Amino acid sequence: MNLSNTVTMIVGAGRGIGRASAELFAEAGADLVLASRTEAELSVLEANLESRYGARTLSLSTDVTDESQVKRLVAETLSRFGRVDKLVYTAGVGVLKPIGETTAAEFDHLMAVNVKGAFLLCQSVLPLMEKQQRGHIIAVPGILGRAPMAQAAAYCASKYALTGMLKALALEVKRAGVRISLLHLGGVNSGFWDTITMRVQRERMLTIEAAARAILFAATQEGEGVLNEIVLQPESHQM
Numbered sequence: 001m002n003l004s005n006t007v008t009m010i011v012g013a014g015r016g017i018g019r020a021s022a023e024l025f026a027e028a029g030a031d032l033v034l035a036s037r038t039e040a041e042l043s044v045l046e047a048n049l050e051s052r053y054g055a056r057t058l059s060l061s062t063d064v065t066d067e068s069q070v071k072r073l074v075a076e077t078l079s080r081f082g083r084v085d086k087l088v089y090t091a092g093v094g095v096l097k098p099i100g101e102t103t104a105a106e107f108d109h110l111m112a113v114n115v116k117g118a119f120l121l122c123q124s125v126l127p128l129m130e131k132q133q134r135g136h137i138i139a140v141p142g143i144l145g146r147a148p149m150a151q152a153a154a155y156c157a158s159k160y161a162l163t164g165m166l167k168a169l170a171l172e173v174k175r176a177g178v179r180i181s182l183l184h185l186g187g188v189n190s191g192f193w194d195t196i197t198m199r200v201q202r203e204r205m206l207t208i209e210a211a212a213r214a215i216l217f218a219a220t221q222e223g224e225g226v227l228n229e230i231v232l233q234p235e236s237h238q239m
Contacts, residue, residue, distance in 0.1 A: 017140065021212040
């Protein structure tokens with residue numbers, strides 16, 4: 001898989017699936033723009049990718065819910081690399097609890113990070129891709145952006161919203177050469193579960209590395225076909 005001479009922006013790159021994806025994209029030769037909220041995590045990742053793969057990288061601490069910070073991220077990307085070929089949106093937060101125990105503040109935070117952040121990034125990046133007449137947006141709504149689950153009403157609301165927004169957006173931009181891929185991953189054994197009180201079997205989930213490989217697979221499809229959606233489930237939950 002060769003991504004030489006391409007610029008990939010990975011949002012949520014500080015940890016988890018985003019970080020693992022950055023490793024694979026760097027190995028494939030991509031120039032990388034790395035964004036997350038935590039500057040220290042980005043600095044370590046950037047140094048690692050540069051030393052191991054010789055990757056050209058730009059890292060910038062970014063709150064994706066802040067429009068001014070998103071615009072700064074895109075402006076600095078243009079200044080450094082001149083374009084954005086791929087946007088990988090792995091940023092996200094989770095709340096899994098009965099709706100009666102979910103606060104309005106938690107709901108607002110879910111919608112802000114899981115939906116508004118993607119909206120702001122797409123709004124800033126799409127004009128560049130449309131001008132180039134090429135581009136690829138990859139997002140990770142997860143399986144709960146496609147199928148409901150008890151005690152996940154607020155979380156499902158945000159992920160279904162992300163799915164609907166990007167599916168509608170795909171219809172807007174398909175004639176401009178912009179592709180959109182959605183990854184509906186089953187449970188991934190990531191830090192997402194560290195603060196979740198629901199009892200789960202993390203050892204039976206997908207690994208972070210398996211999720212990152214699916215993202216790279218979507219990003220490297222060529223030709224006239226568009227990989228619209230991937231559903232990747234743990235073996236124990238396969239249909």
